[in-house]
Amino acid sequence: MSSKNMIEAKNLTKHFERKIALSSLSFTIKQGELVALIGPSGAGKTTLLNSITGLVPITGGDLLIDGKPLSAYKKGKIFAKKVGVIRQQFDLIGPLAVIHNVLAGKLSEWGTFKSLFSLLVPQEKELALKALERVGLHDKAYEITSTLSGGEQQRVAMARLMVQKPEVILADEPVASLDPARADDILSMLTKIVTEENQTLITSLHSVEYARKYFTRIISIKNGEVFFDLPTEQVTDDHLAELYQIKSGGTI
Numbered sequence: 627m628s629s630k631n632m633i634e635a636k637n638l639t640k641h642f643e644r645k646i647a648l649s650s651l652s653f654t655i656k657q658g659e660l661v662a663l664i665g666p667s668g669a670g671k672t673t674l675l676n677s678i679t680g681l682v683p684i685t686g687g688d689l690l691i692d693g694k695p696l697s698a699y700k701k702g703k704i705f706a707k708k709v710g711v712i713r714q715q716f717d718l719i720g721p722l723a724v725i726h727n728v729l730a731g732k733l734s735e736w737g738t739f740k741s742l743f744s745l746l747v748p749q750e751k752e753l754a755l756k757a758l759e760r761v762g763l764h765d766k767a768y769e770i771t772s773t774l775s776g777g778e779q780q781r782v783a784m785a786r787l788m789v790q791k792p793e794v795i796l797a798d799e800p801v802a803s804l805d806p807a808r809a810d811d812i813l814s815m816l817t818k819i820v821t822e823e824n825q826t827l828i829t830s831l832h833s834v835e836y837a838r839k840y841f842t843r844i845i846s847i848k849n850g851e852v853f854f855d856l857p858t859e860q861v862t863d864d865h866l867a868e869l870y871q872i873k874s875g876g877t878i
């Protein structure tokens with residue numbers, strides 16, 4: 627496995643007016659790592675993920691993606707090959723057929739004409755069908771996306787990401803709206819695909835159980851700071867109790 631640094635954060639800081647959402651965070655994530663971001667509500671997980679995508683501009687510190695500052699990436703094609711996002715709301719267009727949503731992973735590469743033409747005659751159909759097959763949805767390619775279940779829609783979002791093929795995948799609470807069986811299904815599929823492709827995955831999660839089951843490293847955030855950053859097997863119940871402030875007497 628290559629050991630290049632995919633994400634380097636040095637003293638990353640984000641203020642929203644007077645609110646300090648991220649306070650001098652530092653960490654390095656290497657290619658191929660599966661990182662779970664955990665921490666209490668309001669700790670700064672979403673803000674951190676949004677900083678890495680550039681959606682939320684940082685207030686201070688340095689952020690390097692594959693050795694280059696975010697500002698060195700022009701929005702569009704090159705950045706889409708570097709960083710892809712998967713969200714809880716899936717960001718799919720409900721009235722479109724599944725295949726069009728999957729092919730949306732190519733939009734940043736295609737010009738306007740090819741993108742529009744693809745809505746009439748799907749372009750690079752084989753690529754989309756292959757991705758759908760990998761997520762077990764090849765028989766749903768021409769169904770209307772909004773008629774699919776939440777778990778199926780999340781699989782469509784994963785197939786879209788497979789077509790986009792970014793080096794880094796950021797997922798913000800990707801299974802929060804799914805029942806435990808579907809959530810397990812999605813996380814095992816996502817981590818399997820990412821491992822096969824040697825991609826790098828950073829996922830925020832409320833479930834410590836899923837973080838432990840599917841991820842190799844856990845970065846915990848509390849009050850905008852890194853609370854602990856450890857290989858999963860070194861994370862103890864005491865670490866977690868302290869993170870979520872569960873006192874030994876059993877009170878929360």
Ligand SMILES: Nc1ncnc2c1ncn2[C@@H]1O[C@H](COP(=O)(O)OP(=O)(O)OP(=O)(O)O)[C@@H](O)[C@H]1O
Nearest residue numbers: 642645646647665666667668669670671672673674
């Ligand atoms: N646009 C904003 N304007 C002002 N404050 C914000 C904004 N976005 C986030 N915050 C604040 O920054 C802090 C971190 O929020 P963030 O959403 O990153 O936490 P989180 O760990 O993802 O929480 P959750 O687990 O509940 O999703 C919170 O106190 C939040 O209220």
